[in-house]
Amino acid sequence: MNLSIQLAPKHKQGLLLSNPVMTAAGTFGYGTEYSHMFDIQRLGAIVCKGTTLEPRDGNPQPRLAETACGLLNSIGLQNIGVKALIREKAPLWASWRVPVMVNIAGETIDDYAQLAAKLDGVAGISGIEVNISCPNIKAGGAEFGASPELAAEVTTAVKAATSLPVLVKLTPNTGDIIKVAVAVAEAGADAISLINTLKGIAIDITRRRPLLGSVIGGLSGPAIKPVALHMVYKVAGAVELPVIGCGGITTASDAIEFIMAGASAIQVGTASFTNPSAPLDVLEGIEQFMEEEGLEDIAELIGIARR
Numbered sequence: 001m002n003l004s005i006q007l008a009p010k011h012k013q014g015l016l017l018s019n020p021v022m023t024a025a026g027t028f029g030y031g032t033e034y035s036h037m038f039d040i041q042r043l044g045a046i047v048c049k050g051t052t053l054e055p056r057d058g059n060p061q062p063r064l065a066e067t068a069c070g071l072l073n074s075i076g077l078q079n080i081g082v083k084a085l086i087r088e089k090a091p092l093w094a095s096w097r098v099p100v101m102v103n104i105a106g107e108t109i110d111d112y113a114q115l116a117a118k119l120d121g122v123a124g125i126s127g128i129e130v131n132i133s134c135p136n137i138k139a140g141g142a143e144f145g146a147s148p149e150l151a152a153e154v155t156t157a158v159k160a161a162t163s164l165p166v167l168v169k170l171t172p173n174t175g176d177i178i179k180v181a182v183a184v185a186e187a188g189a190d191a192i193s194l195i196n197t198l199k200g201i202a203i204d205i206t207r208r209r210p211l212l213g214s215v216i217g218g219l220s221g222p223a224i225k226p227v228a229l230h231m232v233y234k235v236a237g238a239v240e241l242p243v244i245g246c247g248g249i250t251t252a253s254d255a256i257e258f259i260m261a262g263a264s265a266i267q268v269g270t271a272s273f274t275n276p277s278a279p280l281d282v283l284e285g286i287e288q289f290m291e292e293e294g295l296e297d298i299a300e301l302i303g304i305a306r307r
């Protein structure tokens with residue numbers, strides 16, 4: 001069976017994954033945290049925690065709240081910063097078979113460009129995923145990814161600063177995700193991943209205060225799957241680039257739905273918190289489905305529900 005996927009067909013080196021199962025940023029640490037739990041080398045790719053120019057402590061506690069079929073988080077991009085990532089994590093990744101992509105986050109377009117330049121050519125880093133669900137401090141805190149123009153500007157700046165394949169990760173918190181997807185594709189993204197979390201809040205009725213320390217959080221988990229699937233379906237029909245589906249994927253059948261909707265690869269996020277080997281379970285379930293259905297190539301499933 002062939003499960004391999006070319007995630008960056010327009011890129012000169014390309015980005016070939018042995019299978020379509022990836023981990024979602026911020027839910028799988030740096031990969032190292034999970035390496036004793038299962039054979040992470042079998043995954044298609046690992047996307048590491050969101051990384052910023054300087055280390056960040058993140059938002060005030062509490063940062064997590066469970067919801068019906070979902071999770072609200074406001075971690076606030078707690079991370080070790082790009083210098084420590086290059087020094088401490090990349091050398092280890094360089095010895096791995098599984099490609100690792102670094103998810104980057106910035107407050108200005110220049111932050112993104114600087115991050116991309118620093119990661120360029122570092123052994124152990126196979127690609128960059130650009131998190132555009134971040135507030136733009138020069139434009140009153142609106143998310144870069146809410147505007148097609150700003151999303152394109154970030155993409156152009158990152159592409160100009162690196163020779164690595166660049167995935168741009170879309171936010172669902174925008175009026176028209178198709179316009180953003182098309183703008184990002186035209187600006188030179190090698191692939192598009194979606195979706196990031198949906199904005200949400202919860203209130204502690206005893207304290208009569210918002211439950212999360214920073215009030216607003218991002219909703220993830222099974223609750224968002226139909227929304228994510230709808231957006232993947234629409235975006236896959238609007239761009240020629242590979243699309244990576246993410247949002248509430250917990251089982252192999254969830255993953256197959258995204259692939260049938262047009263995703264070339266998928267990311268497992270929140271599911272790893274309740275079942276650390278969820279990404280591997282999803283992969284094995286896809287293999288089993290293909291065997292049962294007599295399929296030889298994963299390509300036979302991509303976008304099949306659209307035809």
Ligand SMILES: Cc1cc2nc3c(=O)[nH]c(=O)nc-3n(C[C@H](O)[C@H](O)[C@H](O)COP(=O)(O)O)c2cc1C
Pocket residue numbers: 024025026027049050051071073075077103130131169195196197219220221222224246247248249267268269270271
């Ligand atoms: C605790 C937590 C931290 C996250 N951190 C990041 C991050 O640093 N960068 C990013 O692009 N997305 C981040 N995300 C979003 C996920 O990568 C994913 O897009 C989202 O959770 C939807 O997928 P899921 O429902 O499978 O979790 C985070 C999600 C959670 C739950």
